[in-house]
Amino acid sequence: MSTTPPTSPPPGTPRSPGRRPEWAGRNYTLLTAAAVVSNLGSQGALIASAFAVLGAGGDSGDVGLVAAARTLPLVVFLLVGGALADRLPRHHVMVAANSLNCVSQGLFAVLALTGHAEPWSMMLLAALGGTGTAFFSPASEGMLLASVRGPQASRAFAFYRVAMHGAGIGGAALGGALVAVIGPGWVLAVDAAAFAAAGALRALLDVEKIPRREGDKVSLLRDLREGWQEVIGRSWLWSVVLQFAVVNAVVGAAEAVYGPLVAEEHLGGPGPWGTALAGFGAGTLLGALAMTRWRPARPLLAGTLCVLPLALPSAALAVPLSAVGLFVVMFVSGTCVEVFGVSWMTVLHQEIPEDKFSRVSSYDWLGSIAMLPLATAIAGPVESAVGRSAALWGCSGLILLLTLAVLCVPEVRNLRRAPGAAAVPVLPAPEEGLPETVTTPGGERPGA
DSSP states (O other), X not given: OOSSOOOOOOTTOOOOTTOOOTTOOHHHHHHHHXXXXXXXXXHHHHHHHHHHHHXXXXXXXXXXXXXXXXHXXXXXXXXXXXXXXXXXXXXHHHHHHHHHHHHHHHHHHHHHHHTOOOHHHHHHHHHHHHHHHHHHHHHHHHHHHTTOOGGGHHHHHHHHHHHHHHHHHHHHHHHHHXXXXXXXXXXXXXXXXXXXXXXXXXXXXXXXXSOOOSOTTSOHHHHHHHHHHHHHTOHHHHHHHHHHHHHHHHHHHIIIIIHHHHIIIIIOSHHHHHHHHHHHHHHHHHHHHHHTTOOOSSHHHHHHHTTGGGGHHHXXXXXXXXXHHHHHHHHHHHHHHHHHHHHHHHHHHHHSOGGGHHHHHHHHHHHHHTTHHHHHHHHHHHHHHHOHHHHXXXXXXXXXXXXXXXXXXXXXXXXXXXXXXXXXXXXXXXSTTOOXXXXXXXXXXXXX
């Protein structure tokens, strides 16, 4: 590693063939590569875990309980994970979390392959994986936001999500096919290997040029209080977090519990369901590509309007539409919700101080998944009480109602993109002539 970075080329100098864009620094490139690897495995594993439960003789209630076990540790540990990520080297937290995910998915795979999977053991391993995600997610978003600079932030986030969702498309489609052909156990084993590879990439991240925040010795409770003050002082932030507390809960119940059951009974099994999820991934890819060019003057308004079509998949499952129709609906909703995703990351990057990225991210994630364990756990009983179709129509109605309510918040409608320079402190240039980096937050929806 060189000790003196080469002089940066003058502005306007043409970029040589094969040279990375200005915003694609070393850390950004490693983070993107790791996200691609982990998403290839994780998207297939989401399908595999549901069908592993069904293959072991479980029903919709068991599928919901395993899904709830995966998300409950997020509720318990996210705030602690966010505080630790703002005081410890973020890449160390990420690698440790990836290691835990690798072990939990590997053991899950062994149980599925040997036929010894029981509901309690699957719930325990799902909970271990959720614990890893609770510590990984705030650190990951803080690290990504710390790897992007100023005016190119929106484009960098969009390209990151293009790569991530592109991997998700292949992972969901391939995972659904592999579950049908070779069984869920092998797909879970592939996911364990993907976590190991992603962790190895993240171990190479360079944090020497990211300044340590002052106050590392203050109490954890004070850290959490400061993060809370950042959230509660911004009506646009807490209103969207509350919105997604419900939206993510009902979407999670529909996709983790009702979706596989509809696929099993009406669409032909895991293959068509995997293809439908790949349609959502293809839509997010198109949405992210569009956001590399489109820079809405009111990003939060544009993003929130694009949450409305997220009500469509639940309605399509309630009908239910054919596999082709469901694919189209998932594609449209994926395209629209990705506009929200990039807009949300851009606004967070613009408005939140760098040293509070991970803590604000942890409150964002906590609010966004707080109701998910309850929703997935009660999905089976609700289906028994009112019927699957009525439950799915209820999911769609809640998404529409909450999104329209958020549009009534003035700051959501009126918050504008800051012109030109970054709204956060500029960090020193990295070594080896790579592009300069700055920090920014991000807002991915549950999953990892």
